[in-house]
Amino acid sequence: MARVVVDVMLKPEILDPQGKAVQGALPRLGFDGVLDVRQGKRFELEVEGEVTAERLAEIEKIAETLLANPVIEDFTVHVEDAS
Template identity: 80%
Template sequence: MARVVVDVMLKPEILDPQGKAVHGAFGRLGFDGVADVRQGKRFEITLEGEATEERVAEIRKAADTLLANPVIEDYTLHVEADR
């Protein structure tokens, strides 16, 4: 079984209050020297069978329509090597 990974991040120009809250916690815990934190989402999609070009194209479509909102988010997609 192949695995497709989709990483979704808010576009750089969109404010990320969750990342800001995490950044604040970094400072309180003494993790210094951190300029910024942005929080995203990672989807690990396990396919039945091989990651053929057609199947990956389907997952890309799912990322476009469901996993990411193109108004506020960008995503990257890659097929993970067999483990």
């Protein structure tokens, strides 16, 4: 069994109101020096067996079809260290 992680983020040109809300709250809470905040999503998929190139391609298709909206979001797929 292996864990594959899909990180989804809004494309840089897309406004991120949640990120801006967090950024605005930080100084009020006493946290200074944060110049920007972008909010995203993380999906962890537990898969059977070894993660092959074919399996990664299938997971990328899952991300493109279901987990991310490719019009406004970018995603990355990586295998997380099992240790």
